[in-house]
Amino acid sequence: xxxxxxxxxxxxKTRGQQVTLRCSPKSGHDTVxxxxxxxxxxxxxxxxxxxxxERQRGNFPDRFSGHQFPNYSxxxxxxxxxxxxxxxxxxxxxxxxxHGYTFGSxxxxxxx
Amino acid sequence: xxxxxxxxxxxxxxxxxxxxxxxxxxDSAIYNLQWFRQDPGKGLTSLLLIQSSQREQTSGRxxxxxxxxxxxxxxxxxxxxxxxxxxxxxxxxxxxQFYFGTGTSLTVIP
Numbered sequence: 001x002x003x004x005x006x007x008x009x010x011x012x013k014t015r016g017q018q019v020t021l022r023c024s025p026k027s028g029h030d031t032v033x034x035x036x037x038x039x040x041x042x043x044x045x046x047x048x049x050x051x052x053x054e055r056q057r058g059n060f061p062d063r064f065s066g067h068q069f070p071n072y073s074x075x076x077x078x079x080x081x082x083x084x085x086x087x088x089x090x091x092x093x094x095x096x097x098x099h100g101y102t103f104g105s106x107x108x109x110x111x112x
Numbered sequence: 113x114x115x116x117x118x119x120x121x122x123x124x125x126x127x128x129x130x131x132x133x134x135x136x137x138x139d140s141a142i143y144n145l146q147w148f149r150q151d152p153g154k155g156l157t158s159l160l161l162i163q164s165s166q167r168e169q170t171s172g173r174x175x176x177x178x179x180x181x182x183x184x185x186x187x188x189x190x191x192x193x194x195x196x197x198x199x200x201x202x203x204x205x206x207x208x209q210f211y212f213g214t215g216t217s218l219t220v221i222p
Contacts, residue, residue, distance in 0.1 A: 006155075033209065042116075042201055042212030043156075056208035090155060097207045098143035098163070105155035 004104035006091050012110045013081050019109060021076040025093030026102045031055075032074040033101065034066060035090040043090055049074055050096065078109075086111045114139045116204055118213035125192055126221050133187040133216045135202035140180045143205040147176050147187050150199045150215070159200075160187070192220045 005024040013019050025032050031050045035043035045058035049068035068074045072093075078085055088108050092101040115138045125131055135145070144163045148156040160169045160176040162185070168177040175188040185202055199217045203210040 035210075035212075040214075042203075042214045043210070045209040045211070048208055058209065088153070092156075092210070098205060100144060100146055100158065100161040101203075101205075101210065102158065103148070103156040108153070 004091055004093050004102050006089075006104035006107050008107060009105070010108045010110075012112060015081055015083060015111055017081050018077065018079045019081060021078075021089055021091075021107045021109070023074045023076070023091035023093075023104060025072050025074070025091075029093035029095050029102070030072050031094045031096055032068055032072065033092045033094070034074070034076045035092065036060070037088040037090060037106070039087075046076065081111045083111050085109065114142075114204060114206060114211040116202060116211050116213040118200075118202060118216050120216060121214065122217040122219075124219045124221060127192060127194060129192050129220075130188070130190050131192055131218070133189070133200050133202075133218070135185040135187070135213055137183045137185075137204045137211070139206070140183055141206065142180065143207050145176075145178055145185050145202060145204050146210070147174075147185075148201045148203065150201060152199075156201065189218075192218075194220045194222050196220050 033048040034046040037043040047057040052068045063079045088106045091104045147159040162178040173190040199215040201215045203212045
């Protein structure tokens, strides 16, 4: 049983460009959350998707947007990339609320 | 707003030693608390999940406790091994999101 799958593993983009990161949740999970982890910091919550709707959002600008598909997979889009967006982006899936989260291996985004 | 603090930030111990990592949180209205391990540049591996109604959970050499009323959790690692070297993160689930601490970086010296 595959856990959470994220793609791509690594990505290098130029400032001002747009990027799309993808996540396939663990089988049986219906909720997907995205986190940004800067070097040496704990992960910071970006948003959570449930039933194809954004259920909760953290303190991130509108440049960060997402989508959840009917098969529960999800995308994270970041527009107008800044150098400060360089980070490890983690996707986590769960079965609705309160059942614990399973994390993927992350996508390392570098903005130059 | 929920705030999670982990102490110490870094810890270095000789192999075989028992150790305790601490996590505190400011708002006791949580669904659960989860401990994770993170190797450099990698994703998070779940170690233990403690529901808000539980006091502790055990898995092998790991034991985690939760005192929701005082906003504290501890992760106890018995007979530490060099392979335990990693960053350990605790996170509290408020129902819609996780709040993470900044982690404890553990080094076990052979």
